[in-house]
Amino acid sequence: MAKTPAYLAIAAELRAQIQSGALPAGAKLPSETKLMQQYGVSRTVAKWAISVLKAEQLVEGRAGSGVYVRSTRQLVRQAHGRELRAAPGPTSPFARDAARAGQRGTWEHDSRHAVADEQIAVRLGIEPGAALMRTSYRFLADGEPIQLSTSYEPLSITGGTVVEWPEDGAAVGVVARMDAIGVHIDEFEERINSRPASEAEVTVLGLPSRADVYEINRTYFADGLAVETADIVLPRGRYELVYRIPVT
Structure with missing residues (x-):
């Protein structure tokens, strides 16, 4: 069985935290650097993981501040x-x-x-x-x-x-x-x-x-x-x- 790509695995963990409330609306996501350190991945992989969540409209980027959980209910x-x-x-x-x-x-x-x-x-x-x-x-x-x-x-x-x-x-x-x-x-x-x-x-x-x-x-x-x-x-x-x- 093919292994799940790292960026999708990271996105899945972050998504689960958002849906469970562990990362509530308004919470700041770990930075790309922190994700790189936590999961042992490249910056590109970390960036792709966050892009998945942005595409799903679960998070939003704020210029000069970071990426935050959106205040929308599923x-x-x-x-x-x-x-x-x-x-x-x-x-x-x-x-x-x-x-x-x-x-x-x-x-x-x-x-x-x-x-x-x-x-x-x-x-x-x-x-x-x-x-x-x-x-x-x-x-x-x-x-x-x-x-x-x-x-x-x-x-x-x-x-x-x-x-x-x-x-x-x-x-x-x-x-x-x-x-x-x-x-x-x-x-x-x-x-x-x-x-x-x-x-x-x-x-x-x-x-x-x-x-x-x-x-x-x-x-x-x-x-x-x-x-x-x-x-x-x-x-x-x-x-x-x-x-x-x-x-x-």
């Missing part, structure tokens, strides 16, 4: 059923995640009619060219951009109903909206990838140029029928993805 994305029906509170999954972290979740959106390309058609089990509602979102926690999402819903399901326009209808959140028209979502699938942020994502989310993101392709199902699919982008370091899966 959101935890609980993905076991999402508790969207049973638990009290907002029916938007993002609003729940933000509230759990003690932050105010808001979002911007743009909905418009579109047609399915081949990739989206396969995910939804429909014909290419079929009519869709396409909605682009930018989510903010306490006013800071933290998530992007593009959602696709077949108009064969929502067209002409009170929830056709996702943010202007009778409910908020896919599960609650589908419930409102008698479509009972009972399952979802997520495929997760980690990749460098695109130039557009760097700009819209206010990320460092070398940041990495999680990309989640999520699809909701009702009795085996795909009723919505979405591409979700989350900055690494700002999110912890938690999956609790029942064993049968």
Whole structure:
């Protein structure tokens, strides 16, 4: 098994200290010189380790002073059923995640009619060219951009109903909206990838140029029928993805 590169191992130790509170918001990170002495590495390795944490937006440099832990709280994305029906509170999954972290979740959106390309058609089990509602979102926690999402819903399901326009209808959140028209979502699938942020994502989310993101392709199902699919982008370091899966 390949050994973890030293800069990633150092970044992992510092990240764990930040997430545990051992290095709280506002705390100063050890200097490059101290990291070199502590871990027996070169200055380049120490610099790369700190760059990883900067890219994840866990720390920030202050000119002439050093590198400090940012005063931002990490959101935890609980993905076991999402508790969207049973638990009290907002029916938007993002609003729940933000509230759990003690932050105010808001979002911007743009909905418009579109047609399915081949990739989206396969995910939804429909014909290419079929009519869709396409909605682009930018989510903010306490006013800071933290998530992007593009959602696709077949108009064969929502067209002409009170929830056709996702943010202007009778409910908020896919599960609650589908419930409102008698479509009972009972399952979802997520495929997760980690990749460098695109130039557009760097700009819209206010990320460092070398940041990495999680990309989640999520699809909701009702009795085996795909009723919505979405591409979700989350900055690494700002999110912890938690999956609790029942064993049968």
